[in-house]
Amino acid sequence: MNRFAALFATLDGTTKTSAKVAALADYLRSAPGEDRVWAIALLSGKRPRRSVRSTELRAWAAEKAQVPLWLFEESYAMVGDLAETIALILPAGKAVDPPALASAMRELAALSGMDDDHRKAAILDAWDRLGPMERLVFNKLITGGFRVGVSRGLVTRALAEATGMDEGTLAHRLMGDWTPAATSFDHLIGDGDSRADTRPYPFALASGLEKTPEILGAPSLWTAEWKWDGIRGQLIHRDGLLALWSRGEELITDRFPEFAMLADFLPSGTALDGEVVVWDHEADLPMAFSALQRRIGRKSVTRRILAEAPARFIAYDLLETGGKDIRTAPLMERRARLQSLVAGLSPTLPLGISPALPFSNWEELDHLRRSARQFRAEGVMLKQVQSPYHNGRKRGEWWKWKLDPWSVDAVMIYAQAGHGRRANLFTDFTFALRDGESLVPFAKAYSGLTDAEFAEITRWVQKNTLERFGPVRRVTPELVFEIGFEGIQESPRHKSGIALRFPRMIRWRKDKPLSEIDTMENLRQLLARAQA
Missing domain, CATH: 3.30.470.30 (DNA ligase/mRNA capping enzyme)
Known part of the structure; x- marks a missing residue:
């Protein structure tokens, strides 16, 4: 686990492709076979299912750190990442005899068959045995939030460098529904029995x-x-x-x-x-x-x-x-x-x-x-x-x-902070349209703006918050945005009665006041056009 955690730190700490490939190739040359298979799986998107509820992890970490749960939640809101919050708030562990990556993954798989008490004991024991970086990676695996700036293509390139095999051949062999728990490294990169093999090609x-x-x-x-x-x-x-x-x-x-x-x-x-x-x-x-x-x-x-x-x-x-x-x-x-x-x-x-x-x-x-x-x-x-x-x-x-997307001009009514590097910025917004004298929420969006625009909106939200609901803030309905979307359909599950496909912010309409936003009738007309 310590070697994989060191690899994670290297990959997470650089934006240079050559450095990432070099670190990956070195790991894939020298790590034990089982660990190599798990590393390939995890870094190419085959993540384990979450076996512990996040509410349990929050409670156990707060108890272990001897802090009230509300303080943990406030810390989480500031950090923006549950795994990192837990790693930072826990007291130092023994950091002795950390398990190998494959062993740690077997321990995680065993959690789903345990009752609450045994699952809690296993998690607390793992936290005690891991150092800070190993604990962070372990937490990311538990929470299902394991992500690092590495694509499948980059993993394949590093594997080709480590093994001397053709990159295209390896890309095809890594496709399909193979499971790291039941696959050896040699079988993964080898031909195996190709009869009745229905694996796809890389798209x-x-x-x-x-x-x-x-x-x-x-x-x-x-x-x-x-x-x-x-x-x-x-x-x-x-x-x-x-x-x-x-x-x-x-x-x-x-x-x-x-x-x-x-x-x-x-x-x-x-x-x-x-x-x-x-x-x-x-x-x-x-x-x-x-x-x-x-x-x-x-x-x-x-x-x-x-x-x-x-x-x-x-x-x-x-x-x-x-x-x-x-x-x-x-x-x-x-x-x-x-x-x-x-x-x-x-x-x-x-x-x-x-x-x-x-x-x-x-x-x-x-x-x-x-x-x-x-x-x-x-x-x-x-x-x-x-x-x-x-x-x-x-x-x-x-x-x-x-095609150019459908679009409407809407006003922001709720704001929530992002996660990861955007944890200190308000980036997730709820938008509304006019319906008579009322504002009806109809879409949420979090992409389409620059970091500079998000920073400017964050400063505005901090000065114009009307109410707080946990991490969500209700704000003065003033900022207008053009919201683009790829599709539109009726939806009884939404308050507006309409669901949008891939909504995003096309631009911040600083030139438009609240009185000029679109109406629910405009949106219903778009729905009628789409249905026609």
Whole structure:
């Protein structure tokens, strides 16, 4: 645990990529095999489930530190991170015989099977045995808040440097639903038994196009298609097994049972990249994302849901055919093979192909983009015709050119401090619109502004607080912001009756007074347009 904690401190203490890769590679060369597997898992996003409630940890830490719970809560509000607050407030422990990382993870896994008294005793014992940095990391693992500035790609690069293996090969082998508790280091990076192996490939990602596409050069070098509003996934058929993977590497095959029939029609050794959507057969278009949300998170799907929200896989790339990885082939070659594959299948199957959009100049494409909502899309995707299917995001070859977001001007009515490095700034806000003489809260947002703007708003909040509700402050309704969002739908769970998708602050409208904010009627009109 001490070696992993030292690695965490190094990674957290530098912004230099080269330094992070060097520290990771050194750890992956020298740490015990079990610890290496756990480090790869934790740093690439495979975090353990929380086995202790945060309320329990707060109470136990306050008791151990012999401070009243209210003082602990005030400290937490200032620090902004529960794991760090606990590490700072606890008295010094013995810091003797710290367990190895793999042993510490086994101890954490055992907590879920304990009663409250034994779980408390185990946590207190662990705190006593760990030094300050080890205790901080341990707390982050307990609370589920383990994050450090390292991407999966960086971990893969360091592992390639440590082992001398090809980075692309390692990226593929780290995909899938492997569990660190049941995987050895040699098996993880080795070939293993590839029969019946349905692991996905690393997903290729696009960058957002913020300017007009003229900067990309000649239109003939690019192909365009709709940017569908669904769940990105890879559909894999190998040796009689069909698997559907989400971009988050979650195996979601059982949630979409209508795809099972595709195992009888797709050749073995096929891997498709595409989008899972709910399909409106009458309109021959995807339904709104809200329809897909009925399927997300369900482990069992009723006949009624299957009938009302039938899923369809819209394929836009072919990654493997006949068991051969073709990701390095040019995009247009892969697309031609994909079209040939799908053309031979029945149109009644829950599988289609994302059509290429015809355009000869950028003005034509912009016109198509502006009509995206008519086709229930978010905008268009632009891909170089000669581009390979790369690992992760490679800026310059794939772009997403989204529609301008919906937006309204709203007033801030509540403010709450952020977490981590923004713990001393008010960054999380609740916004309201006018409804007659009343202000109705309709959205929360915490992104879109600069640190300087957040600092200025923080000073204003401190001077204009009307009431406090724990960490939340009710403020004078005065500051107006333009709130952007990607989607809008009815929601009986919200006071406004409306839910927004991905709300964010586009800009601080210092030029607008409270009297000029939008109304709930404006928002309902946007909802009607979206539903139409």
